Amino acid sequence: MKALVVKDLHKSFGNVRAVVGFTLEMEEGEFVTLLGPSGCGKTTVLRTVAGFEKADKGEIYIFGKLSNDIPPEKRDVGMVFQNYALFPNMTVAQNIAFSMMIRKEPQDKIKKRVGELLELVQLSGLENRYPHQLSGGQMQRVALARALAKNPKILLLDEPLSALDAKVRQQLRGEIRKLQMKLGITTLFVTHDQEEALTMSDRIVVMKDGVIQQIGSPRQIYDDPINPFVAHFVGTSSFLEGEMLDGKIFIWKDERFEVRKSKVKNGKALMVLRPTHLKMVKDEENVPDGSNVMKGRVSLVTFLGSVVRVHVMIKEEEILVEMPSEDFWGFKEGDEVIVYFSPDFPLVFPKEQNIQ
Amino acid sequence: MREKILKIIFWLAVLYVIVPIMMPIIYSFSEAWTGLIPKGFTLDWYKIIFSNPNYQPSLILSLFVASSATLLNIVLTVPAAYAVNRLRGKLAIFLEDTFKILPLIFPPLIVGLGLLQAFTSPPLAISGTTTAVIIAHALLGLPFMFRNVYASLKTIDERTLSEAASSLGANLWQRMRYVIIPNIIPGILSGSLLVFAISFGEFEVTSMVAGFGSQTLPLILFQEMRNNFRIASAITAILVYVSLTAFMIIVYIGSKVQKGYKV
Numbered sequence A: 001m002k003a004l005v006v007k008d009l010h011k012s013f014g015n016v017r018a019v020v021g022f023t024l025e026m027e028e029g030e031f032v033t034l035l036g037p038s039g040c041g042k043t044t045v046l047r048t049v050a051g052f053e054k055a056d057k058g059e060i061y062i063f064g065k066l067s068n069d070i071p072p073e074k075r076d077v078g079m080v081f082q083n084y085a086l087f088p089n090m091t092v093a094q095n096i097a098f099s100m101m102i103r104k105e106p107q108d109k110i111k112k113r114v115g116e117l118l119e120l121v122q123l124s125g126l127e128n129r130y131p132h133q134l135s136g137g138q139m140q141r142v143a144l145a146r147a148l149a150k151n152p153k154i155l156l157l158d159e160p161l162s163a164l165d166a167k168v169r170q171q172l173r174g175e176i177r178k179l180q181m182k183l184g185i186t187t188l189f190v191t192h193d194q195e196e197a198l199t200m201s202d203r204i205v206v207m208k209d210g211v212i213q214q215i216g217s218p219r220q221i222y223d224d225p226i227n228p229f230v231a232h233f234v235g236t237s238s239f240l241e242g243e244m245l246d247g248k249i250f251i252w253k254d255e256r257f258e259v260r261k262s263k264v265k266n267g268k269a270l271m272v273l274r275p276t277h278l279k280m281v282k283d284e285e286n287v288p289d290g291s292n293v294m295k296g297r298v299s300l301v302t303f304l305g306s307v308v309r310v311h312v313m314i315k316e317e318e319i320l321v322e323m324p325s326e327d328f329w330g331f332k333e334g335d336e337v338i339v340y341f342s343p344d345f346p347l348v349f350p351k352e353q354n355i356q
Numbered sequence B: 001m002r003e004k005i006l007k008i009i010f011w012l013a014v015l016y017v018i019v020p021i022m023m024p025i026i027y028s029f030s031e032a033w034t035g036l037i038p039k040g041f042t043l044d045w046y047k048i049i050f051s052n053p054n055y056q057p058s059l060i061l062s063l064f065v066a067s068s069a070t071l072l073n074i075v076l077t078v079p080a081a082y083a084v085n086r087l088r089g090k091l092a093i094f095l096e097d098t099f100k101i102l103p104l105i106f107p108p109l110i111v112g113l114g115l116l117q118a119f120t121s122p123p124l125a126i127s128g129t130t131t132a133v134i135i136a137h138a139l140l141g142l143p144f145m146f147r148n149v150y151a152s153l154k155t156i157d158e159r160t161l162s163e164a165a166s167s168l169g170a171n172l173w174q175r176m177r178y179v180i181i182p183n184i185i186p187g188i189l190s191g192s193l194l195v196f197a198i199s200f201g202e203f204e205v206t207s208m209v210a211g212f213g214s215q216t217l218p219l220i221l222f223q224e225m226r227n228n229f230r231i232a233s234a235i236t237a238i239l240v241y242v243s244l245t246a247f248m249i250i251v252y253i254g255s256k257v258q259k260g261y262k263v
């Protein structure tokens, strides 16, 4: 049985169409991320699944049960909010135990479970603190433990990390994913941070203006974006505007590139180049046969830790090239360089598909 | 240097508040006060007040009216603030402004005249009764209750907290009982204190809507000021004691309600 099925969901606020024809099926234990720019309808989908918003049209099935008319307090879902939403008048332990107190579970059972959950989110010893005595990261851990306390069938997280510092965010990212895999809990996660989506998810749903653009594994989304918007939003890319000829040759300014993956046969087209697909050398003789070649001048070198990103000006356009730091051997700003790429890599889309 | 000046200003401000309250209290305990320092200690003025059949009922009446006006505001204004906080868009802003400002831009005199008119015409001919005084006082206190409760609903982000609680299985009653009320209780209590204090010391509107049977303490005080200034002082002192007691009770209740539940 599917853990969650959202079928043709529509939701408008006044004349704002927040979600349009959203359909998603989730397997049990899966971690799915809704990814897209702010205002694209991610939160609305999540809130409809949680029961806080009523669908205008479409159905929500939670483990096979049609849930459209089930109020939030009766749905088997746990929710974590961006601003934590901890109860300020309650201690950490009282916050976590809230759902069990509501269900009138016996005191000793509640105590034991709170202890387990505190250990799970690594907060043992803080049970008597109040939320205002905790750091952001600690508060979000409490919120997570609180949502897990009722053993929900589905866990919903709405940008839970975006209010935290970069360091804490990275750490919690890994922790949430490990916890999720350990518990095997079906999780629907919302973020506008592509890195978060790529690192945490089994599958990603990329959205724009309330409409799903693409659903796929992080690898699929990155390597094989379905349109320029997805290519632009997920990962870094350079875009070249040109023209396709016979579905094989891409003409850009006075260059001709051979390409193998084009969605256009003839006419105006947009080529997507990932920085990692491009290679850079000083002399032409080092370029493998059959590569597409461009000449340019280095305008900026940025060191990103494990990789070095080089901005190269080619025919008045800036193109990004990335290479592992250990393969980088001293290009400087102003150097004349040769950039090349295999015909297998670039994707070519029809021009009318915009990156915005 | 700057700190010193600030300190002096602070203590002057404290004196400015304390002295007018302390004067009648000191005066009410003294036998005579002609020079700079009052002379003699006596409880005679209080004895007179508590033995005179004119004063005692009015003290009880004032307490009853203030409590009722406060209760009325808790029952009506708190849910109203909750509802307005739940609304979205232009209507919400309009209602918010109405509740907060409207009763303030009319001076008590106008409110009194308006109420007098309303209370003398047939459907609501209650002018001169205690009920009329209670309603008038509740109305005067309403904006203060509304402001305080509304502000605390906004600060705690009531909407999100309610959603968090309902996703944890709490129904409306449980959300109110365990989450919303404990977190807005400071607002409700400070609102209550203001309503109570306003009602307990109210003179202008009361003098218009009250009848012979509904003479509150401030009305008696006003009469007494012309007769016996010493007794008037003692009445004023009693007004202060009662307000302070109300304040302490309210702080105590607040500390009890705000606590979470037992784990």
Ligand SMILES: Nc1ncnc2c1ncn2[C@@H]1O[C@H](COP(=O)(O)OP(=O)(O)O)[C@@H](O)[C@H]1O
Pocket (backbone or CB within 6 Å): A013, A014, A016, A017, A018, A036, A037, A038, A039, A040, A041, A042, A043, A044, A045
């Ligand atoms: N309660 C609401 N009232 C009016 N408009 C809303 C409401 N909630 C969301 N919207 C609008 O719906 C669109 C989608 O919002 P949301 O789902 O919050 O996007 P996201 O979470 O992707 O940033 C936005 O244009 C937003 O302004």
Ligand SMILES: [Mg+2]
Pocket (backbone or CB within 6 Å): A039, A042, A043, A044, A159
């Ligand atoms: Mg959102």
